[in-house]
Amino acid sequence: MNLLTALPGGDPDQATDASLARALQRGLPGAAAATWERFYPLVHRTLARTLGSDDEVNDLAQDVFMRLFARVRVLRDPEALRSFVYSITVRVIRGELRRRWVRRIMKPMSDYADLSNRLIAPVAPSEERAALVRFYRLLETLNSRERTAYVLRHLEEMNLEETAAAMEVSLATIKRILARANARMNDVLRADPVLSGYFPDGANPKGVSRA
Protein backbone atom coordinates (compact mmCIF):
# COMPACT_ATOMS: atom_id res chain seq x y z
CA MET A 1 0.00 0.00 0.00
CA ASN A 2 2.20 2.68 -1.28
CA LEU A 3 -0.27 5.34 -2.26
CA LEU A 4 0.02 7.31 0.89
CA THR A 5 2.28 10.18 0.16
CA ALA A 6 -0.69 12.50 -0.19
CA LEU A 7 -1.54 12.06 3.46
CA PRO A 8 -0.56 14.83 5.83
CA GLY A 9 2.89 13.96 7.00
CA GLY A 10 3.32 11.53 4.14
CA ASP A 11 3.63 8.45 6.33
CA PRO A 12 0.37 6.66 7.12
CA ASP A 13 1.86 5.09 10.22
CA GLN A 14 2.52 8.55 11.62
CA ALA A 15 -0.81 10.05 10.58
CA THR A 16 -3.24 10.67 13.39
CA ASP A 17 -6.76 9.34 13.23
CA ALA A 18 -7.91 12.90 12.65
CA SER A 19 -5.61 13.49 9.68
CA LEU A 20 -6.65 10.14 8.26
CA ALA A 21 -10.31 11.11 8.60
CA ARG A 22 -9.70 14.44 6.90
CA ALA A 23 -7.82 12.72 4.09
CA LEU A 24 -10.75 10.34 3.62
CA GLN A 25 -13.21 13.21 3.62
CA ARG A 26 -11.18 14.97 0.94
CA GLY A 27 -10.91 11.78 -1.11
CA LEU A 28 -7.12 11.83 -1.11
CA PRO A 29 -5.49 8.92 -2.92
CA GLY A 30 -4.26 6.33 -0.49
CA ALA A 31 -6.45 7.42 2.37
CA ALA A 32 -8.75 4.43 2.00
CA ALA A 33 -5.85 2.01 1.92
CA ALA A 34 -4.29 3.60 4.98
CA THR A 35 -7.61 3.42 6.79
CA TRP A 36 -7.94 -0.23 5.93
CA GLU A 37 -4.45 -0.95 7.14
CA ARG A 38 -5.02 0.82 10.42
CA PHE A 39 -8.50 -0.42 11.28
CA TYR A 40 -8.91 -3.76 9.55
CA PRO A 41 -7.37 -5.73 12.43
CA LEU A 42 -9.69 -3.99 14.88
CA VAL A 43 -12.77 -4.55 12.73
CA HIS A 44 -11.96 -8.16 11.92
CA ARG A 45 -11.16 -8.97 15.54
CA THR A 46 -14.33 -7.38 16.86
CA LEU A 47 -16.48 -9.13 14.28
CA ALA A 48 -14.85 -12.49 14.91
CA ARG A 49 -15.01 -12.22 18.67
CA THR A 50 -18.61 -11.12 18.70
CA LEU A 51 -20.02 -13.41 16.05
CA GLY A 52 -17.96 -16.44 16.99
CA SER A 53 -18.25 -17.78 13.49
CA ASP A 54 -15.92 -17.02 10.66
CA ASP A 55 -18.37 -17.71 7.86
CA GLU A 56 -19.02 -14.14 6.95
CA VAL A 57 -16.48 -12.15 8.90
CA ASN A 58 -14.52 -11.17 5.80
CA ASP A 59 -17.64 -10.09 3.93
CA LEU A 60 -18.88 -8.19 6.95
CA ALA A 61 -15.53 -6.46 7.40
CA GLN A 62 -15.84 -5.24 3.86
CA ASP A 63 -19.36 -4.05 4.61
CA VAL A 64 -17.97 -2.04 7.50
CA PHE A 65 -15.41 -0.33 5.29
CA MET A 66 -17.81 0.30 2.45
CA ARG A 67 -20.12 2.03 4.93
CA LEU A 68 -17.22 3.87 6.48
CA PHE A 69 -16.01 5.22 3.14
CA ALA A 70 -19.53 6.18 2.14
CA ARG A 71 -20.35 7.95 5.39
CA VAL A 72 -17.09 9.45 6.53
CA ARG A 73 -18.13 12.80 5.11
CA VAL A 74 -20.75 13.11 7.84
CA LEU A 75 -18.15 12.60 10.57
CA ARG A 76 -18.04 15.98 12.27
CA ASP A 77 -15.18 15.30 14.63
CA PRO A 78 -12.26 13.76 12.75
CA GLU A 79 -10.66 12.90 16.09
CA ALA A 80 -13.49 10.42 16.61
CA LEU A 81 -12.61 8.23 13.63
CA ARG A 82 -11.88 5.18 15.76
CA SER A 83 -15.16 5.52 17.60
CA PHE A 84 -16.91 6.00 14.26
CA VAL A 85 -15.37 2.75 12.99
CA TYR A 86 -16.50 0.95 16.12
CA SER A 87 -20.05 2.27 15.86
CA ILE A 88 -20.33 1.13 12.23
CA THR A 89 -18.90 -2.25 13.19
CA VAL A 90 -21.48 -2.57 15.95
CA ARG A 91 -24.30 -1.80 13.54
CA VAL A 92 -23.05 -4.43 11.13
CA ILE A 93 -22.74 -6.94 13.96
CA ARG A 94 -26.25 -6.31 15.19
CA GLY A 95 -27.67 -6.60 11.68
CA GLU A 96 -25.87 -9.91 11.25
CA LEU A 97 -27.10 -11.20 14.61
CA ARG A 98 -30.67 -10.34 13.65
CA ARG A 99 -30.29 -12.22 10.39
CA ARG A 100 -28.81 -15.18 12.21
CA TRP A 101 -31.69 -15.13 14.63
CA VAL A 102 -34.13 -15.45 11.75
CA ARG A 103 -32.03 -18.14 10.12
CA ARG A 104 -31.84 -20.07 13.34
CA ILE A 105 -35.60 -20.22 13.59
CA MET A 106 -35.64 -21.98 10.27
CA LYS A 107 -32.42 -23.91 10.58
CA PRO A 108 -31.30 -24.52 14.16
CA MET A 109 -27.60 -24.96 14.86
CA SER A 110 -26.58 -23.68 11.46
CA ASP A 111 -23.86 -21.36 12.62
CA TYR A 112 -21.61 -23.24 14.94
CA ALA A 113 -21.04 -26.62 13.40
CA ASP A 114 -17.62 -25.68 12.05
CA LEU A 115 -16.71 -22.93 14.45
CA SER A 116 -13.66 -24.61 15.87
CA ASN A 117 -12.07 -25.20 12.50
CA ARG A 118 -12.34 -21.75 11.07
CA LEU A 119 -12.52 -19.23 13.82
CA ILE A 120 -9.86 -20.22 16.26
CA ALA A 121 -6.16 -19.85 15.60
CA PRO A 122 -4.79 -23.18 14.41
CA VAL A 123 -2.12 -23.19 17.10
CA ALA A 124 -4.70 -23.46 19.87
CA PRO A 125 -4.48 -26.77 21.78
CA SER A 126 -7.49 -29.02 21.35
CA GLU A 127 -8.76 -28.57 24.92
CA GLU A 128 -8.62 -24.81 24.58
CA ARG A 129 -10.33 -25.07 21.23
CA ALA A 130 -13.11 -27.08 22.84
CA ALA A 131 -13.45 -24.49 25.60
CA LEU A 132 -13.77 -21.71 23.06
CA VAL A 133 -16.47 -23.56 21.16
CA ARG A 134 -18.39 -23.99 24.42
CA PHE A 135 -17.89 -20.34 25.29
CA TYR A 136 -19.38 -19.20 21.99
CA ARG A 137 -22.31 -21.54 22.32
CA LEU A 138 -23.04 -20.01 25.72
CA LEU A 139 -22.66 -16.53 24.33
CA GLU A 140 -25.73 -17.41 22.27
CA THR A 141 -27.81 -17.05 25.42
CA LEU A 142 -27.38 -13.28 25.20
CA ASN A 143 -29.42 -11.10 22.92
CA SER A 144 -27.65 -9.04 20.28
CA ARG A 145 -27.25 -5.92 22.42
CA GLU A 146 -26.00 -7.83 25.43
CA ARG A 147 -23.66 -9.91 23.37
CA THR A 148 -22.14 -6.95 21.57
CA ALA A 149 -21.72 -4.97 24.77
CA TYR A 150 -20.21 -7.97 26.53
CA VAL A 151 -17.60 -8.46 23.82
CA LEU A 152 -16.69 -4.78 23.59
CA ARG A 153 -16.35 -4.47 27.33
CA HIS A 154 -14.53 -7.68 28.17
CA LEU A 155 -12.82 -8.87 25.01
CA GLU A 156 -12.06 -5.50 23.42
CA GLU A 157 -11.29 -4.01 26.86
CA MET A 158 -13.29 -0.86 26.28
CA ASN A 159 -14.25 1.18 29.30
CA LEU A 160 -17.90 1.88 30.01
CA GLU A 161 -17.89 5.24 28.23
CA GLU A 162 -16.29 3.79 25.10
CA THR A 163 -18.69 0.87 25.10
CA ALA A 164 -21.66 3.20 25.42
CA ALA A 165 -20.37 5.36 22.57
CA ALA A 166 -19.82 2.40 20.28
CA MET A 167 -23.28 1.07 21.08
CA GLU A 168 -24.77 4.56 20.72
CA VAL A 169 -26.54 4.38 24.07
CA SER A 170 -26.26 6.29 27.32
CA LEU A 171 -23.90 5.35 30.12
CA ALA A 172 -26.82 4.31 32.30
CA THR A 173 -28.19 2.09 29.57
CA ILE A 174 -24.89 0.38 28.91
CA LYS A 175 -24.55 -0.34 32.60
CA ARG A 176 -27.95 -2.02 32.61
CA ILE A 177 -27.14 -4.02 29.48
CA LEU A 178 -23.80 -5.13 30.87
CA ALA A 179 -25.28 -6.01 34.24
CA ARG A 180 -27.74 -8.39 32.59
CA ALA A 181 -25.12 -9.79 30.24
CA ASN A 182 -22.56 -10.37 32.97
CA ALA A 183 -25.05 -12.01 35.28
CA ARG A 184 -26.41 -14.29 32.58
CA MET A 185 -23.01 -15.27 31.27
CA ASN A 186 -21.60 -15.94 34.71
CA ASP A 187 -24.59 -18.15 35.47
CA VAL A 188 -24.16 -20.28 32.38
CA LEU A 189 -20.38 -20.35 32.66
CA ARG A 190 -20.60 -21.56 36.25
CA ALA A 191 -23.06 -24.25 35.19
CA ASP A 192 -20.79 -25.52 32.41
CA PRO A 193 -18.68 -28.48 33.53
CA VAL A 194 -15.66 -27.36 31.51
CA LEU A 195 -15.82 -23.59 31.66
CA SER A 196 -16.57 -23.45 35.36
CA GLY A 197 -12.99 -24.58 35.80
CA TYR A 198 -11.78 -21.23 34.53
CA PHE A 199 -13.11 -19.44 37.59
CA PRO A 200 -10.64 -19.01 40.42
CA ASP A 201 -10.86 -21.99 42.76
CA GLY A 202 -13.89 -21.73 44.93
CA ALA A 203 -14.24 -18.04 44.26
CA ASN A 204 -17.49 -16.35 43.50
CA PRO A 205 -17.02 -14.89 40.03
CA LYS A 206 -19.07 -11.91 40.97
CA GLY A 207 -16.27 -11.00 43.31
CA VAL A 208 -13.87 -10.58 40.42
CA SER A 209 -13.98 -7.00 39.40
CA ARG A 210 -12.20 -4.99 36.80
CA ALA A 211 -9.57 -2.62 38.14
Add this chain to the structure above:
Amino acid sequence: MHSDERSQKPDPESTPPDALINLVRTHVGRVTQAQSRRGWQLLQERSLSRKPQRRWLVGLALVPALAALFLWMRTPASPALGFRITSGQWDAGQLRAPSATPASMAFSDGTEFRLAPGTHGVLGEVDAHGAVFDLKQGHMDLNVTRRSGARWAVDAGPFKISVIGTRFSVDWQEKSGRLKVALHKGEVHVSGPPIAGVVKLAVGQQLQVDVAEREVRIAQIADDTKIPDVAPDVVPDLG
Protein backbone atom coordinates in the same frame (compact mmCIF):
# COMPACT_ATOMS: atom_id res chain seq x y z
CA MET B 1 -34.52 -9.56 52.96
CA HIS B 2 -32.84 -6.46 51.74
CA SER B 3 -29.57 -8.25 51.81
CA ASP B 4 -31.00 -11.01 49.59
CA GLU B 5 -32.34 -8.50 47.13
CA ARG B 6 -28.98 -6.81 46.89
CA SER B 7 -27.23 -10.09 46.29
CA GLN B 8 -29.57 -10.88 43.39
CA LYS B 9 -29.16 -7.53 41.72
CA PRO B 10 -26.74 -7.82 38.81
CA ASP B 11 -23.46 -6.05 39.31
CA PRO B 12 -22.47 -4.20 36.14
CA GLU B 13 -18.81 -4.66 36.93
CA SER B 14 -18.92 -8.40 37.56
CA THR B 15 -16.78 -10.07 34.96
CA PRO B 16 -16.12 -13.48 33.55
CA PRO B 17 -12.99 -15.27 34.68
CA ASP B 18 -9.83 -13.63 33.45
CA ALA B 19 -8.37 -16.94 32.32
CA LEU B 20 -11.27 -17.55 29.97
CA ILE B 21 -11.24 -14.01 28.62
CA ASN B 22 -7.51 -14.24 28.00
CA LEU B 23 -8.05 -17.50 26.17
CA VAL B 24 -10.53 -15.89 23.81
CA ARG B 25 -8.30 -12.87 23.28
CA THR B 26 -5.34 -15.06 22.51
CA HIS B 27 -6.95 -17.34 19.98
CA VAL B 28 -9.92 -15.59 18.41
CA GLY B 29 -9.84 -12.87 15.82
CA ARG B 30 -6.16 -12.80 14.95
CA VAL B 31 -5.33 -11.25 11.62
CA THR B 32 -2.24 -11.89 9.55
CA GLN B 33 -0.70 -9.45 7.09
CA ALA B 34 -1.65 -11.82 4.28
CA GLN B 35 -5.31 -11.81 5.38
CA SER B 36 -5.29 -8.05 5.51
CA ARG B 37 -3.78 -7.73 2.06
CA ARG B 38 -6.20 -10.26 0.62
CA GLY B 39 -9.13 -8.46 2.24
CA TRP B 40 -8.03 -5.18 0.75
CA GLN B 41 -7.79 -6.73 -2.70
CA LEU B 42 -11.26 -8.21 -2.32
CA LEU B 43 -12.65 -4.89 -1.21
CA GLN B 44 -11.25 -3.20 -4.28
CA GLU B 45 -12.47 -5.90 -6.62
CA ARG B 46 -15.80 -6.33 -4.99
CA SER B 47 -18.88 -5.34 -6.78
CA LEU B 48 -20.67 -3.15 -4.25
CA SER B 49 -23.56 -5.50 -4.04
CA ARG B 50 -23.45 -8.46 -1.74
CA LYS B 51 -23.40 -11.95 -3.05
CA PRO B 52 -26.76 -13.66 -3.09
CA GLN B 53 -26.98 -15.25 0.33
CA ARG B 54 -29.52 -17.97 -0.28
CA ARG B 55 -31.93 -16.07 1.93
CA TRP B 56 -34.71 -16.81 -0.49
CA LEU B 57 -34.68 -20.35 0.83
CA VAL B 58 -35.58 -18.99 4.23
CA GLY B 59 -38.14 -16.63 2.76
CA LEU B 60 -39.96 -19.44 1.05
CA ALA B 61 -40.69 -21.10 4.33
CA LEU B 62 -41.54 -18.06 6.41
CA VAL B 63 -45.07 -17.41 7.46
CA PRO B 64 -46.46 -13.95 6.62
CA ALA B 65 -46.14 -12.82 10.22
CA LEU B 66 -42.36 -12.92 9.84
CA ALA B 67 -42.28 -11.16 6.49
CA ALA B 68 -41.49 -7.79 8.04
CA LEU B 69 -38.28 -9.17 9.43
CA PHE B 70 -37.06 -9.78 5.94
CA LEU B 71 -37.13 -6.09 5.19
CA TRP B 72 -33.94 -5.98 7.21
CA MET B 73 -32.36 -8.56 5.06
CA ARG B 74 -32.52 -6.67 1.78
CA THR B 75 -32.48 -9.82 -0.24
CA PRO B 76 -31.25 -9.01 -3.75
CA ALA B 77 -33.72 -10.09 -6.40
CA SER B 78 -30.97 -11.13 -8.76
CA PRO B 79 -27.20 -10.86 -8.92
CA ALA B 80 -25.80 -7.41 -9.41
CA LEU B 81 -23.92 -6.45 -12.51
CA GLY B 82 -20.23 -7.17 -12.45
CA PHE B 83 -17.72 -4.56 -13.45
CA ARG B 84 -14.02 -4.16 -14.06
CA ILE B 85 -11.73 -1.19 -14.13
CA THR B 86 -10.07 -1.10 -17.52
CA SER B 87 -7.87 1.90 -16.83
CA GLY B 88 -7.34 4.56 -14.19
CA GLN B 89 -6.90 4.48 -10.43
CA TRP B 90 -9.46 2.58 -8.38
CA ASP B 91 -9.51 3.13 -4.65
CA ALA B 92 -12.37 1.73 -2.59
CA GLY B 93 -15.16 2.73 -4.89
CA GLN B 94 -13.52 5.84 -6.27
CA LEU B 95 -12.37 5.95 -9.90
CA ARG B 96 -9.83 8.61 -10.73
CA ALA B 97 -8.28 9.48 -14.08
CA PRO B 98 -4.73 10.79 -13.73
CA SER B 99 -4.09 14.28 -15.03
CA ALA B 100 -2.67 13.04 -18.31
CA THR B 101 -4.58 9.84 -19.08
CA PRO B 102 -8.23 8.80 -19.11
CA ALA B 103 -9.88 6.16 -16.92
CA SER B 104 -12.56 3.69 -17.86
CA MET B 105 -14.70 0.94 -16.47
CA ALA B 106 -16.89 -1.68 -18.11
CA PHE B 107 -19.97 -3.46 -16.75
CA SER B 108 -21.13 -6.96 -17.48
CA ASP B 109 -24.12 -5.73 -19.52
CA GLY B 110 -21.80 -3.90 -21.92
CA THR B 111 -22.19 -0.46 -20.40
CA GLU B 112 -19.00 1.62 -20.39
CA PHE B 113 -17.87 4.71 -18.52
CA ARG B 114 -14.94 6.75 -19.75
CA LEU B 115 -13.47 9.51 -17.60
CA ALA B 116 -11.43 12.28 -19.17
CA PRO B 117 -7.98 13.01 -17.71
CA GLY B 118 -8.25 14.69 -14.32
CA THR B 119 -11.80 13.48 -13.73
CA HIS B 120 -12.85 11.55 -10.64
CA GLY B 121 -16.01 10.16 -9.14
CA VAL B 122 -17.40 7.50 -6.85
CA LEU B 123 -19.25 4.40 -7.92
CA GLY B 124 -22.33 4.13 -5.72
CA GLU B 125 -24.87 1.37 -5.60
CA VAL B 126 -24.63 -1.36 -8.19
CA ASP B 127 -27.50 -3.76 -8.66
CA ALA B 128 -28.92 -5.99 -11.34
CA HIS B 129 -30.41 -3.03 -13.19
CA GLY B 130 -27.54 -0.60 -13.29
CA ALA B 131 -25.50 1.67 -11.08
CA VAL B 132 -25.19 5.19 -9.76
CA PHE B 133 -21.99 7.11 -10.43
CA ASP B 134 -21.26 10.25 -8.45
CA LEU B 135 -19.22 12.49 -10.76
CA LYS B 136 -17.19 14.68 -8.41
CA GLN B 137 -15.33 16.71 -11.00
CA GLY B 138 -14.60 16.61 -14.68
CA HIS B 139 -15.92 15.09 -17.86
CA MET B 140 -17.19 11.60 -18.54
CA ASP B 141 -18.70 9.78 -21.51
CA LEU B 142 -21.18 6.99 -21.01
CA ASN B 143 -22.32 4.30 -23.35
CA VAL B 144 -25.24 2.63 -21.60
CA THR B 145 -26.62 -0.58 -23.01
CA ARG B 146 -30.35 -0.31 -23.54
CA ARG B 147 -32.28 -3.17 -21.97
CA SER B 148 -35.54 -3.72 -20.18
CA GLY B 149 -35.55 -2.51 -16.59
CA ALA B 150 -32.17 -0.80 -16.81
CA ARG B 151 -31.62 1.96 -14.24
CA TRP B 152 -28.51 4.05 -14.47
CA ALA B 153 -27.85 7.47 -13.06
CA VAL B 154 -25.09 10.02 -12.76
CA ASP B 155 -25.03 12.41 -9.84
CA ALA B 156 -23.12 15.63 -10.51
CA GLY B 157 -23.17 18.05 -7.61
CA PRO B 158 -26.85 18.88 -7.05
CA PHE B 159 -27.92 17.34 -10.37
CA LYS B 160 -29.19 13.91 -11.16
CA ILE B 161 -29.03 12.54 -14.69
CA SER B 162 -31.28 9.51 -15.10
CA VAL B 163 -30.35 7.30 -17.98
CA ILE B 164 -32.72 5.28 -20.08
CA GLY B 165 -30.15 3.49 -22.29
CA THR B 166 -28.05 5.83 -24.27
CA ARG B 167 -24.75 7.41 -25.21
CA PHE B 168 -24.05 10.75 -23.65
CA SER B 169 -21.48 12.83 -21.82
CA VAL B 170 -21.54 14.75 -18.58
CA ASP B 171 -19.25 17.59 -17.61
CA TRP B 172 -19.39 18.93 -14.06
CA GLN B 173 -17.17 21.75 -12.81
CA GLU B 174 -17.56 21.78 -9.08
CA LYS B 175 -15.92 25.14 -8.43
CA SER B 176 -17.91 27.09 -10.98
CA GLY B 177 -21.09 25.08 -10.56
CA ARG B 178 -21.48 24.50 -14.28
CA LEU B 179 -23.05 21.38 -15.73
CA LYS B 180 -23.13 20.24 -19.35
CA VAL B 181 -24.95 17.15 -20.56
CA ALA B 182 -24.70 16.23 -24.24
CA LEU B 183 -26.94 13.51 -25.60
CA HIS B 184 -25.76 11.53 -28.62
CA LYS B 185 -28.25 8.70 -28.57
CA GLY B 186 -31.26 7.54 -26.53
CA GLU B 187 -32.82 9.54 -23.73
CA VAL B 188 -31.76 11.14 -20.45
CA HIS B 189 -33.62 13.04 -17.77
CA VAL B 190 -31.85 15.73 -15.78
CA SER B 191 -33.05 17.19 -12.50
CA GLY B 192 -31.62 19.48 -9.85
CA PRO B 193 -31.58 23.16 -9.01
CA PRO B 194 -32.27 25.54 -10.73
CA ILE B 195 -34.31 23.17 -12.91
CA ALA B 196 -37.86 22.82 -11.69
CA GLY B 197 -38.97 19.31 -12.47
CA VAL B 198 -37.08 17.35 -15.09
CA VAL B 199 -35.37 18.23 -18.36
CA LYS B 200 -35.84 15.59 -21.05
CA LEU B 201 -33.04 15.93 -23.58
CA ALA B 202 -33.49 14.93 -27.21
CA VAL B 203 -30.78 13.35 -29.33
CA GLY B 204 -28.28 15.96 -30.48
CA GLN B 205 -29.08 18.39 -27.69
CA GLN B 206 -26.79 19.73 -25.04
CA LEU B 207 -28.02 21.03 -21.70
CA GLN B 208 -26.02 23.77 -19.99
CA VAL B 209 -26.73 24.82 -16.43
CA ASP B 210 -25.00 27.56 -14.47
CA VAL B 211 -25.96 27.15 -10.84
CA ALA B 212 -24.61 30.52 -9.71
CA GLU B 213 -26.42 32.40 -12.48
CA ARG B 214 -29.48 30.12 -12.19
CA GLU B 215 -29.33 29.73 -15.94
CA VAL B 216 -30.64 26.74 -17.87
CA ARG B 217 -30.04 26.48 -21.61
CA ILE B 218 -30.36 23.84 -24.27
CA ALA B 219 -28.25 23.93 -27.42
CA GLN B 220 -27.64 21.68 -30.38
CA ILE B 221 -24.42 19.81 -29.82
CA ALA B 222 -23.10 20.76 -33.23
CA ASP B 223 -23.88 24.45 -32.80
CA ASP B 224 -23.16 25.70 -29.31
CA THR B 225 -23.22 29.34 -30.29
CA LYS B 226 -26.86 29.54 -31.34
CA ILE B 227 -28.90 28.26 -28.50
CA PRO B 228 -32.35 29.09 -27.29
CA ASP B 229 -32.49 30.62 -23.85
CA VAL B 230 -34.71 27.91 -22.45
CA ALA B 231 -36.12 24.81 -24.03
CA PRO B 232 -39.91 24.68 -24.25
CA ASP B 233 -40.18 21.75 -21.84
CA VAL B 234 -37.94 23.34 -19.24
CA VAL B 235 -39.31 25.55 -16.54
CA PRO B 236 -36.40 27.01 -14.65
CA ASP B 237 -36.98 27.81 -11.05
CA LEU B 238 -35.64 31.32 -10.83
CA GLY B 239 -37.39 32.23 -7.65
